[in-house]
Amino acid sequence: MVSEKVTLVNPQGLHMRPAGLFASTMGKYSCNVTVVTPEKEVNGKSPMALMAAGIPCGTEVEVRCDGADETDALAAAIELIKSGLGE
């Protein structure tokens, strides 16, 4: 299992569109992906779970990847979040 902390920079937080983008990107990897917020741990491959977490801008989250392609998945996740998830 590998993990890394990263801060959400999306001005509107992790709302529907960026949540969907993150989940669909992580869905390409076979490993388990978990996003850990100060309040909860959510399935990083579930757009609904990510939206329900209501993660606001500026929140530091920890992304955990556990499985065969965990290193690639984590790198992709961190890059995606740092780049603003397309926003």
Place this chain on the structure above:
Amino acid sequence: MRIRDMVARAFCKRAENDQASPMEPVDAAEPPEGPVSAEEVLLGCSFATRDDALRALSKHAVDLGIASDPDELMDAFLEREAEGTTGMMDSFAIPHAKSASISRVAVLVAKSRRDIGSWETMDGVPVRVVIALLVPDDQANTEHLRMLAKMAEALMDEGFRTRLRRSDDVACIAAEVNRHLR
């Protein structure tokens, strides 16, 4: 106690006993209050397309004094759809609009008797239940995120989805949505 709440309670109690249409009873002492009122729930609609649904919701929002311009509101809905579909899962969609023409935070619910075409969803199931979120520009970030999170959490609850799909009572539907928006 308002008359509509008494009617809602009576209906919901009857529905609770109906195994084909389960609905949690409205609390006898304190019916769920929130942004959704019975007048903000549209039933028996027949939307052929996504844009038909959004257009009807835009008009209804103006009729209720929630927004000032139906075209501007429609544009806000479409702008959001262009970023990515708001069609979710299990026949639900959560379109949302942020606009200066919106005067207050509001949630409109519409149920269509037919599958709504041209509305891409996450699971491929056609949309039948629309929960539209309207947020004024100056509250966009915080309230928008909170309400979306609450609705996403609600949609993960199979009981919530079932109750909304099965209910044909505007007060019960409003109460159910409000319960999850608190």
